[in-house]
Amino acid sequence: MSRERIDEMLQECLAAYEHGLTPEECLSAFPEQRAVLEPLFRQALSLRFAFANSPRQEYRQRTRERLLFAAGRDVSHAYSSQPDELFVERARRRLVANAGAGAQEALRNVPPPRLPFWVNARRRLLEAAAMPRPRAAFPMALALRGSLSAAVVVLAIAVAGLAYLTSQTRPQGVSAEVAQLEVQWQEVQDQLASGRPVQTDVIVELTTKASTLATRLSAEPAQAAQAPVAEKLSAIIDSQQDVVNESPAPELVQAQQQLNQAEEKVRILASRVESPTSQPSAAASTTPEPTNTPAATATARPGPTATPAPVLTGQVRMRLLPGDTTYGLSWTEVRTSNMSFVIPATWEVTNVVVNSSGIATLDSSWLSIEGDGVAVLANTRNGEIQSLIEGERIELRTEGKNGEVIDLEELVQVADEAALPLRHMLASLELTGTLGN
Amino acid sequence: MFSPGDGDSEWEPQRKLIEDAQAGDLDALGSLYDNHINQVYRYALARLGNVHDAEDVAEEIFLKMLAGLPNYQWRKVPFAAWLMRIARNEVVSFARRNGRRSQDTELPEEVVDRGNNDPAETTERIMALEDLRKAVALLPEAQREVIILRFASGLSVADTAKALGKQENNVKVLQHKGMQRLQVLMTPKYPELAKNRS
Incomplete structure (x- = not known):
């Protein structure tokens, strides 16, 4: 039985005990595991008893008083004292008396009654009649109006023409639509990252769009030559799969299937784009018979001056780093489209397969690395890194661009001798592609 | 989500x-x-x-x-x-x-008296718990910290991880290692613990 399962049962027993069950009742819930669980549970309870001291009542009260004093309780009390009742009554009476006097004074200031409106109206009418009439500016006004009308007509024609031209434009290119989808998906991710809910309809719409674009991209040879577009779309699909896979919403089941198909199409496209003849990868160029050689050793090890070509989604490239002798070891760089890091040269990536084009590819989103009794799993999609040392699962890095890396002190505590190579591995980690952006 | x-x-x-x-x-x-x-x-x-x-x-x-x-x-x-x-x-x-x-601290009354009127058994119990506290003091710092937060302060695994700035899984590992080590430390004096070790 795994250590994690035993821990879970122990936590359940402790929680049940805290809720009032007796130890015997807690243990009876796990009859088959009792032999393993009981000593741990008893020890945990002993630890609770051993440290069950409570502070003295007098101390509790004194410290509470001091805390409240420090929080300003006494100051609040000092300022919250009530005024004398007699004072309140007198002040009220004075206020009312003053208000009455003010009202009388205000009445005294009312202006005299105004003249009836028709008296003023008659006066203004007579004044207007006495004034000379202004000259008519008819021709000028007409010309001005005419020119304005012409300008409006020209503007209307221009707008109509623009609308016509816009409506006649050819459909958007796949690359533009992928870019647009990337922006829309980024908005969804931002929303999710900030903890705000995203409507399932939106997810479905965007996954359908990604799927449609994958179909279009794979159907158009001219577009297929655009490796960056395929790579970008692949990254979006990866990210969408992560979101969809984590959601329990039944509406997303179809989206999940669509994405799987789309991923397959983009993968095929990527391998077509990255064929050995058109763009030789380091893995392919130095591996004459890849099917006969284990994955990790089938990969290329170019010289230190070689400029690495970009690694596409799903591919892995490894190369020896002669210049890196940290801790007196030789190191190999492992690079995927989203991350790169070093591992001791004696360690191996165990889950790489070499496809018919001679390119080393991953069979899942996890890179599995083994060596010196240590197993490391690195998630190439989200940057999470786990390790297994003497049967214990250690979390080395949490997922995400800004994932938290285990600190050195903690690493030494939990990883013992493997701490140094793991430390260098984590220090060398670089996120690229969609993880690095 | x-x-x-x-x-x-x-x-x-x-x-x-x-x-x-x-x-x-x-x-x-x-x-x-x-x-x-x-x-x-x-x-x-x-x-x-x-x-x-x-x-x-x-x-x-x-x-x-x-x-x-x-x-x-x-x-x-x-x-x-x-x-x-x-x-x-x-x-x-x-x-x-x-x-x-650190100096020795007396165990609280409620622990000492817990459901037992037999003086010999109570004394034995007190000694065992005191030995356990001494054993905790001998644990490596990280394990001791986790054991104390989990069992003295009664924090959950998640809260212990947050308090220590560690990952939850690593807190579980440290707790597991700490408890194993406590059994080893206690076994010479309390051999009955050895037969129950997982």
């Missing part, structure tokens, strides 16, 4: 209490103290090993809590974890400042 979690309502009373205390409600502050004094005191006592120092430090921890309360953000870290982080820093700086060494 797509809708707010239902578990939030469970924390609503505590959240309200903290917000009221932040707004200057002294009753709420008093309740926060009442809810956490045992947790803080037990941690301080387990780390420092004597009542006098534990009392001094626990008081200081609550004053630090008061100073930091306006800046505390509910969303970032659970309150208990935040408070125990303060406690941890305070204990460390106190020990460094005073160079104190």
Whole structure:
């Protein structure tokens, strides 16, 4: 039985005990595991008893008083004292008396009654009649109006023409639509990252769009030559799969299937784009018979001056780093489209397969690395890194661009001798592609 | 992920209490103290090993809590974890400042008397628990810290991880290793523990 399962049962027993069950009742819930669980549970309870001291009542009260004093309780009390009742009554009476006097004074200031409106109206009418009439500016006004009308007509024609031209434009290119989808998906991710809910309809719409674009991209040879577009779309699909896979919403089941198909199409496209003849990868160029050689050793090890070509989604490239002798070891760089890091040269990536084009590819989103009794799993999609040392699962890095890396002190505590190579591995980690952006 | 979690309502009373205390409600502050004094005191006592120092430090921890309360953000870290982080820093700086060494502390009455009237058995029980505390003191720092937060202060794994700035899984590993080591340390005196070891 795994250590994690035993821990879970122990936590359940402790929680049940805290809720009032007796130890015997807690243990009876796990009859088959009792032999393993009981000593741990008893020890945990002993630890609770051993440290069950409570502070003295007098101390509790004194410290509470001091805390409240420090929080300003006494100051609040000092300022919250009530005024004398007699004072309140007198002040009220004075206020009312003053208000009455003010009202009388205000009445005294009312202006005299105004003249009836028709008296003023008659006066203004007579004044207007006495004034000379202004000259008519008819021709000028007409010309001005005419020119304005012409300008409006020209503007209307221009707008109509623009609308016509816009409506006649050819459909958007796949690359533009992928870019647009990337922006829309980024908005969804931002929303999710900030903890705000995203409507399932939106997810479905965007996954359908990604799927449609994958179909279009794979159907158009001219577009297929655009490796960056395929790579970008692949990254979006990866990210969408992560979101969809984590959601329990039944509406997303179809989206999940669509994405799987789309991923397959983009993968095929990527391998077509990255064929050995058109763009030789380091893995392919130095591996004459890849099917006969284990994955990790089938990969290329170019010289230190070689400029690495970009690694596409799903591919892995490894190369020896002669210049890196940290801790007196030789190191190999492992690079995927989203991350790169070093591992001791004696360690191996165990889950790489070499496809018919001679390119080393991953069979899942996890890179599995083994060596010196240590197993490391690195998630190439989200940057999470786990390790297994003497049967214990250690979390080395949490997922995400800004994932938290285990600190050195903690690493030494939990990883013992493997701490140094793991430390260098984590220090060398670089996120690229969609993880690095 | 797509809708707010239902578990939030469970924390609503505590959240309200903290917000009221932040707004200057002294009753709420008093309740926060009442809810956490045992947790803080037990941690301080387990780390420092004597009542006098534990009392001094626990008081200081609550004053630090008061100073930091306006800046505390509910969303970032659970309150208990935040408070125990303060406690941890305070204990460390106190020990460094005073160079104190732990002394034996008497076990609380309620533990000593728990459901047993047989003096011999009670004595045996007291000795076993005292030995266990001594064994905890012998654990490596990281394991000891986890064991004390989990079992003396009664923090959950998640809160312990937040208080120590570690990953939850690593806290579980340290707890597991600590408990295994305690069994090893206790076995020479209590051989019956050996036969039960997993």
